Amino acid sequence: MKTIGVLTSGGDSPGMNAAFRAVVRTAFTEGFEIVAFRHGFKGLIEGNFKKVGPTDVSNIIQRGGTILKSARCDEFRTEEGRAKAAEVLKDEGIENLIIIGGDGSFQGGTLLANEHDISVIGIPATIDNDLVGSDETIGYDTALNTAMDAIDKIRDTADAHDRLFLVEVMGRDAGFIALETGIAGGAELILLPESMTNIDEVRSSLNDVLKEQRRSSLVVVAEGDETGGALKLSEKLRDDFSKYEMRVCILGHVQRGGGPTARDRVLASRLGAAAVKAIKDGHSKVMVGIVNNRIKITPLKMTFGKRKDINFELLELSKTLR
Incomplete structure (x- = not known):
């Protein structure tokens, strides 16, 4: 045997x-x-x-x-x-x-x-x-649902206080979690390792969203995004959005857990x-x-040493829906 x-x-x-x-x-x-x-x-x-x-x-x-x-x-x-x-x-x-x-x-x-x-x-x-x-x-699917559940809860408190939330999800080298949870959670902006992040474009996009909707905003950031993650991004944006209470939430290893x-x-x-x-x-x-x-x-x-492509059609969809 x-x-x-x-x-x-x-x-x-x-x-x-x-x-x-x-x-x-x-x-x-x-x-x-x-x-x-x-x-x-x-x-x-x-x-x-x-x-x-x-x-x-x-x-x-x-x-x-x-x-x-x-x-x-x-x-x-x-x-x-x-x-x-x-x-x-x-x-x-x-x-x-x-x-x-x-x-x-x-x-x-x-x-x-x-x-x-x-x-x-x-x-x-x-x-x-x-x-x-x-x-x-x-x-992957479990992590998506865990992150989405957390983002839904964060959205509630963001709306209640007109806050700008930067939510960091796992994804050091890949933005799959950030992309799909961002769309599912209705994020106004999604930042991924696979796409270039221009900080001026981030400021402009957030200004447009906040001006048009006059309410809170939620940004989903993959930990491997070139901005350096949600904490460093908040440092770059805080002065530009001082009238909003900016909060950073790093979901971390909670995404690994659960049945x-x-x-x-x-x-x-x-x-x-x-x-x-x-x-x-x-x-x-x-x-x-x-x-x-x-x-x-x-x-x-x-299977290793190569980057698996994200669905760039979904990335374009996220821009349309924000």
Whole structure:
């Protein structure tokens, strides 16, 4: 009986547990044994694992975070660290490794596979939705809904006091969360890493909105926007909008938490099952994703180090609707 190892790595995202559950139960159905590693690559190097079966993943599909835990592991960045990890896998007869994570995790997995001839399959799980090879990543929809709920509440108090709110959402290198939550939350302005931010244009746009509507205004800023984020933007704008009470709200890691939405649970279940089937079909060094609602297999080396394009039609729509 062949054995599959599985771990979660990188930043946690809602739906990781659902993906783990799908991996375990699909593997059992297909005749594989499953070994689960705790604390990501750190646990892999240290041999922190246990064999799991279908009952071990009961009642976890609705839970946020990851029951397998995640951790940064500088040792795995070294050849020596990856050699230790490979030795653990070989000692336990683990021929295949499923990594549930993002681009950094897949980069590490690719190095491990290339250096030690280990079969590695990636499942895209990141709230940033920035991985090439999948229209949507696990955790993104939940993060969107969490941010939108917060923005709706902020809008209420902004209107009550005629305040100008700058709301910062996650997105160091990608503006997917900012773009869609900005549109869904009715933001007057959305600032993204993918588009140039001219501070004079920001001032002009806000002046137009506030003059025409004579009420509060809400700006959604991705943390990676070139203005430096919401706090630095507020410093640049405060004198120009002194008659409005300007407030900054940084949503931060609240966007990572909470139980996954139905959409994320279904996505994670599909991708977890697809990862096991990819192993059964002999694939290695690939990521399983969803493109046009169909499973797509992409070489792992194509999923990191590249920028996934946002929907620029949505960006133009946001300008029309503000």
